[in-house]
Amino acid sequence: MSWVLRGASLAALAMASAPVLAQETTEGRVQLASADRSDVDTIIVNGQRVVGDGQVATTARIGILGDQDVLDTPFSTSSLTSEFIANQQANSLTEVVENDPSVHSVYGGRGASWTTTFLIRGFQSRSTDDVAVNGLFGLVNYAPSINYVDRVDIFKGPSSFLNGGVGGVGGTFNFAPKRASEAGNRHIGVSYLSDSILGTEVDFGQRFGNFGARVTGVYRDGDGKINGSTFKQQNASLGLDYATDSFKIGADFIYEDTFNRGYLYLVSLAGYPASAPFPRPVEGQHRGQPDWMGAGYISRIGTVRAEWTFAKDWTATAAYGHSFTSGGYDSYCTVELLDTAGTTRCNVFGYYSQEKNDSADVSVRGKFTTGPISHSIVFGGNYINRVGENSGSIPFPTSYTFNYYNEADRPSRPTFPTRPAVLLGSKRRITGFFVGDTLGIADDLVTATVGVRKTVVRTLSFNRAGVV
Template sequence: MAFVASQAAFAQQDSDAAASAETTQTTRKSASEKVLPAVTINSRKNSNAPLEQDVSSGALGTRSQLDTPFSTTIVTGEQLADRQASKLGDVFFRDASASDNSNPYNAWASYVTVRGMQLDWQNGFKIDGQPYNGYGITMPYEQLERVELLKGLSGFMYGFGAPGGVVNYVTLKPPVSSTPVRSIDVGYHSTGIWSEHLDLGGRVGPNDMLGYRFNATHEEGKTYNDGNVRRNSFSLAADLKITRDLSATFGALYQERHTSGITTALSAAQYTGTALPGRISGGSSTIVTPDQHLNTNLQVYTTGLRYNLNDDWSVSGTYSFSKSTRDRNESTYYLLDSAGNYNDTRYGGKEGHQFGTWQVMAEGNVKTGPLSHQIVVGGAYQTQHNDNGANTFYSQIGVGNIYQANTNRYEGSGFYTYRNSDVTQKAIFASDTIQLTQRWSVLGGLRYTNYDQKGYALDGTTTSSYSQNGVLTPTVALMFKLEPTTTLYASYVESLEAGTVVGTSYANSGELLKPLRSKQYEIGVKSERERWSASAALFRIERGSQYANSANVYVQDGESVFQGIEAGTDFRLGRDWSMGGDLMWIATQYKRGSSNNGNRVAGAPGFVAAAHVNYAVAAVPGLKLGVDAKFTGNTSLNPSASLNIPGYLLMNLGATYSTRIAGHGVTLRAALDNVLNRRYWEFQYADYIAPGEPRTLSLNAKVEF
């Protein structure tokens, strides 16, 4: 993760900020006489005020972070470019609630832990609010407008999903004005990866009725551990103003990515020691073999219509189709002892996933006597098809040691898939945010879902099924405006996550487990000021537990409890300096199960802290320097609490220089990650670890034309 801390909240001079604040206050005063404060804040999209930025919340519609009664994070496209993110953990480096479990060059690309819970790679990822399967997918971050993280449960907002949270990738959109967007950039990443990226956008036709945004990226080269990567990514977004009140949108994203010599997964499921082996570098060639690979393909297509009935009401309809496929030849090294010896077990096969989603929604404002209502109602229909390997290879191919070169090889081919499972969700939902007084408001929402899940054998016969109608997932919240820019809230939400299809490494492989219900309680505060912003939340989450027992059977047993506090702030010191910090403390335990009661939940670090400092060099206009750091506390590796991963500290440096040459905007970026070249073990999944990435250098040069 390359760091150049965001200057977005602190870029303006004092006089500009004061003028902006005065204008915003006038807008608030005028709008509050007619509509809800939530709607008033939604109309503001000031990038210099992070909490005032809009965040998508599924069935809750779109509202500002300040008026969303849940903990959220937004990372802008500019911040992604400054950080030169190559995996999901890079994106949320400055968020203490998000712990990195990812790797940019293997199937763990999208793994991240939020509040001690890993995101659901089947249902926890969206592109422009629409679902896709995130397993093994490294996103084209250079083609994104922003990345949104809704922490905790999302049952009412998005339907079935694990309680860690939801990541929504927002692709670059057509420009609002007639000023075209044209740029090209060239990048370099350790130790020999080059990328080229083209960004074109504009508006054409009478009254600029048609807007477009096209992006294309090619990336290829040698990774820091002597592997190879080759990627081609394309995205297109368009909007059409059919009439003054009717508009249409279209979006498409296509990516083909090939990686070879990928970092091997390390498992402690067969480990006999009480402390992990000595740490190695993620750049070590001893855990890489040239025959291992991961090839992925991602396709997402969306279309929608929106009609403004009047100034207060609008209706919309969207359809999306996504398809992701994986071709893997990937080993798992089952560690045996502290000397680093292992059994080398190889997986070879293909998988695939498809989502088709329809959604209609109406949003509006009404008054009933002295009360104002912000109402969202709608319905959704979603199908999910999962394809598994029909002739999967999974067997031990040899032994080895993590400190020595691996000579085991497996060259498999001819793999194909079959329909493994289907999931159908039919839902209706409604929410009402009621303005009780100028300061008090209450939110209530309910999603009603008919859920059906089936598992199939290779010959197409149904091997397992789960069906339930009338599944209710509610949310309620109470909000108090201490002042126009400060919100206190208390919220409650429930969620259900789809039943797990047990993986190939367990004794009950292929079994379909029942859905799990979770509950979340949260009390928080958010405040946005001229020179600083801050947020804090107390939370408690209760979730059904799943883990492998002593017989290596993956079971549902008891519940996991997560309770803690998270807090963060960003502030500006004078004209040139800005800094911020974020922390999370969390206590977790297994309860009411047949085993592991009282143990810490695997994957949940007890304490995480992040900090960043930025300096705009006054002597060199356009030059910004930054440093950020993140400490991740020790983490329990397995439910039995027999192994812990020691805590570690990472530091990153970055610089951005913006200028004009021959009338063209030019931006140069440099980033140095893991400056101290620390070696550390990173939690990836229960019983799985990975060596942390070594020191890496990223460079980028962008020219506007």
């Protein structure tokens, strides 16, 4: 940014004990002149813009347009860095993105829902559908970790054209994985979460010429603040990259294993009298549900992305990712509050599922001019294939009744029925082709982005007999 200082600014400078004036020469250097030079009446000061002390990045991934300066695009985006995540001591995506006033967590905390769900500008967005890893959607699990994330991009608004039919109306998120820095990365940390969840985390990275490797790991285990609750988390990631002037390739391998038991889950008011006053919540760290309720998952993700600059201003990109996630509730109690006294009915069931997901995209980007108009063109296609298998709901032979407000009045842990086979439940395939062009005039002071995309979505659902 530039300021032109005249008049009063010159007078202020003249009050200095060793007054000098600065004038930019034709070669761009700064020339010093004595204060009595009458031919110097203008000072031009050029400054480098600094944003958020490194906590807010100036770059974000804008779908098919790739990484762009957030101030050079007409979209509402924000990008939060790993430094911001560390300063916030955030352990989940929810704790990061809720710093954006446009984003709100639907269920509020760990264990409250099987899937991390947000409202972006009032529209629902789920982690399994609307979170990408290095630009690839459809790979993220129910409650993604962030220990391997260098940058969280938040895109607010519809993005079907940019992302290929997977983006919700409210917006999407993108994880940019960590890469080894030139100076190397060395970090070992310990953590303490109430009530007694202890943890450690490691982050090591090193470059060997054009090749870099980054390893992260997190382990947490202990009792939570809610009476009887426990939490265990084991995450690890490996990020590899190789870069030359014309070719870049990066690969990421992510492992996540999380299980929690006894947290506050949802309470149904379906059987609660409509004329009764709104029920009061349980107090403080007291639990309203049985402490044997538990849920967890194991997730494995692998991605690779390559970029080749085959000519000046022309780059080809290809990416592929695969993920496998399994998990569920070993016992879940649908807590239904029946009256103001706290009478509660608990219908117990189990549920298990697993997903196998593939995601890929290819594109070519290039720049050229036609007369006074510049063009930044991109064309390509994307592919997402998701196969879901589940056990169906596993009912327990009996239901339980207890008092919601009396923590001592909780049913004992039931005998779990034999887990049924996990069978094919759904298939979903998304294919798309796109072309886009950002046109600019007056040295790109005025730009407009136009484009078209064709997307085909095919969804099949199966019953327990395997019939569509």
